[in-house]
Amino acid sequence: xxxxxxxxxxxxxxxxxxxxxxxxxxxxxxxxxxxxxxxxxxxxxxxxxxxxxxxxxxxxxxxxxxxxxxxxxxxxxxxxxxxxxxxxxxxxxxxxxxxxxxxxxxxxxxxxxxxxxxxxxxxxxxxxxxxxxxxxxxxxxxxxxxxxxxxxxxxxxxxxxxxxxxxxxxxxxxxxxxxxxxxxxxxxxxxxxxxxxxxxxxxxxxxxxxxxxxxxxxxxxxxxxxxxxxxxxxxxxxxx
Amino acid sequence: xxxxxxxxxxxxxxxxxxxxxxxxxxxxxxxxxxxxxxxxxxxxxxxxxxxxxxxxxxxxxxxxxxxxxxxxxxxxxxxxxxxxxxxxxxxxxxxxxxxxxxxxxxxxxxxxxxxxxxxxxxxxxxxxxxxxxxxxxxxxxxxxxxxxxxxxxxxxxxxxxxxxxxxxxxxxxxxxxxxxxxxxxxxxxxxxxxxxxxxxxxxxxxxxxxxxxxxxxxxxxxxxxxxxxxxxxxxxxxxx
DNA sequence: AATCACCCGTGTGTATACAGTGATCCTATG
DNA sequence: CATAGGATCACTGTATACACACGGGTGATT
Numbered sequence: 001x002x003x004x005x006x007x008x009x010x011x012x013x014x015x016x017x018x019x020x021x022x023x024x025x026x027x028x029x030x031x032x033x034x035x036x037x038x039x040x041x042x043x044x045x046x047x048x049x050x051x052x053x054x055x056x057x058x059x060x061x062x063x064x065x066x067x068x069x070x071x072x073x074x075x076x077x078x079x080x081x082x083x084x085x086x087x088x089x090x091x092x093x094x095x096x097x098x099x100x101x102x103x104x105x106x107x108x109x110x111x112x113x114x115x116x117x118x119x120x121x122x123x124x125x126x127x128x129x130x131x132x133x134x135x136x137x138x139x140x141x142x143x144x145x146x147x148x149x150x151x152x153x154x155x156x157x158x159x160x161x162x163x164x165x166x167x168x169x170x171x172x173x174x175x176x177x178x179x180x181x182x183x184x185x186x187x188x189x190x191x192x193x194x195x196x197x198x199x200x201x202x203x204x205x206x207x208x209x210x211x212x213x214x215x216x217x218x219x220x221x222x223x224x225x226x227x228x229x230x231x232x233x234x235x236x237x238x239x240x
Numbered sequence: 241x242x243x244x245x246x247x248x249x250x251x252x253x254x255x256x257x258x259x260x261x262x263x264x265x266x267x268x269x270x271x272x273x274x275x276x277x278x279x280x281x282x283x284x285x286x287x288x289x290x291x292x293x294x295x296x297x298x299x300x301x302x303x304x305x306x307x308x309x310x311x312x313x314x315x316x317x318x319x320x321x322x323x324x325x326x327x328x329x330x331x332x333x334x335x336x337x338x339x340x341x342x343x344x345x346x347x348x349x350x351x352x353x354x355x356x357x358x359x360x361x362x363x364x365x366x367x368x369x370x371x372x373x374x375x376x377x378x379x380x381x382x383x384x385x386x387x388x389x390x391x392x393x394x395x396x397x398x399x400x401x402x403x404x405x406x407x408x409x410x411x412x413x414x415x416x417x418x419x420x421x422x423x424x425x426x427x428x429x430x431x432x433x434x435x436x437x438x439x440x441x442x443x444x445x446x447x448x449x450x451x452x453x454x455x456x457x458x459x460x461x462x463x464x465x466x467x468x469x470x471x472x473x474x475x476x477x478x479x480x
Numbered sequence: 481a482a483t484c485a486c487c488c489g490t491g492t493g494t495a496t497a498c499a500g501t502g503a504t505c506c507t508a509t510g
Numbered sequence: 511c512a513t514a515g516g517a518t519c520a521c522t523g524t525a526t527a528c529a530c531a532c533g534g535g536t537g538a539t540t
Contacts, residue, residue, distance in 0.1 A: 086318065
């Protein structure tokens with residue numbers, strides 16, 4: 001594997017897991033030394049992090065890890081709902097015609113069902129997170145729209161950071177498993193409307209729980225507020 | 241300005257305008273020589289093009305300009321409609337409270353109105369395209385959602401390529417101006433539902449005209465079908 | 481004492497040199 | 511004559527060296 005890929009994955013993981021806190025300066029020399037590579041591939045990795053919105057150039061200080069604020073979680077979910085609803089609609093339409101897709105989502109629904117009970121009893125949610133990701137992947141590929149899957153990917157990166165900001169009680173985890181099962185089953189049944197509604201329910205619940213969570217950690221004072229990809233925004237004028 | 245920025249803008253423009261046709265191999269040495277810069281900043285520019293979906297690495301041949309096919313225009317518009325509808329809804333909500341936003345869209349609506357007649361008589365559409373872009377920008381900033389604006393930016397890049405594939409008759413141009421005026425006015429009036437509906441009308445019409453256009457140029461045989469950002473897709477598994 | 485100017489240091493942006501890998505073409509053999 | 515194997519070549523990926531720009535700090539001057 002390329003050194004730049006390794007650097008990208010490592011840095012991304014470190015940012016998402018909070019090892020590199022928001023506001024941390026990602027000096028090229030420092031980071032290239034830490035990762036045991038030269039500055040060239042590291043710069044490429046940093047560029048991809050900027051495109052992802054996980055880092056932003058700060059004048060004179062170099063790259064800085066952006067803040068994952070609960071403040072604009074609403075904005076993020078607003079977009080997420082629109083995208084996921086569209087995706088599950090299309091996935092359901094696919095599953096209605098394609099037996100293989102149907103089976104895939106039916107299996108997922110069953111697996112989610114079986115996960116509910118253990119989760120409510122405080123089981124380790126690691127496997128469950130992997131399962132969730134598997135559902136996302138199934139939706140992405142079944143929706144038959146690479147552009148859509150791509151946009152969702154960008155959103156999910158930021159969601160992964162928000163997830164760390166809240167504590168998940170066993171009760172809530174079991175609830176989300178039920179919601180996921182409902183979504184998967186609706187898709188398997190080839191019912192776009194139901195799948196869309198189930199998705200809205202799930203995401204609204206997720207947002208509500210995110211907001212009511214007492215664990216609202218405040219970002220470090222010098223953290224970049226939220227750049228989105230504002231760094232590339234000035235180039236918009238050349239789109240014409 | 242940085243050399244890598246210049247290279248990015250130039251290459252992007254060349255791809256969008258068709259100077260660099262789909263399937264063209266973007267050799268690092270060749271392009272860096274053409275643009276008068278070294279390989280390092282060029283590589284950064286190529287990386288951004290890949291992130292935009294305008295280029296994709298082809299095993300052994302280097303970077304290749306991706307194809308802008310009418311084939312998946314439907315996919316693109318599926319996503320575009322979802323995003324733009326959400327954006328104009330939020331923009332209308334903003335305009336309902338913010339007089340400055342109201343005025344901005346009211347002005348735009350008027351300008352679009354005045355553009356209808358000249359366009360129907362075959363006037364140069366260059367100014368009109370700039371006006372359209374201005375509306376996009378106004379929606380982006382007024383929707384109050386950087387994430388959404390960002391996703392829209394990614395979509396619009398591909399749309400800019402599709403636009404080149406079809407001829408616009410004066411009649412159709414005047415029609416789009418009318419549709420744009422309707423959207424701007426609905427936003428100015430603070431009417432989210434009307435803005436959303438007007439947007440759906442406009443985009444469905446645009447897609448229909450794109451498809452019925454006789455000018456369906458076939459992409460070069462060795463063009464990359466459509467990568468989306470499939471290059472970065474394998475990394476999705478680390479999102480968890 | 482406060483402010484301005486100059487110097488120094490750090491860090492990014494760019495260029496170039498080097499190495500590794502993959503593809504293509506030619507040759508030899510079945 | 512076709513196919514397989516190897517060698518050559520060109521390209522990407524990485525490393526390093528250099529130039530420039532921005533900040534910070536310190537000193538002198540008002």
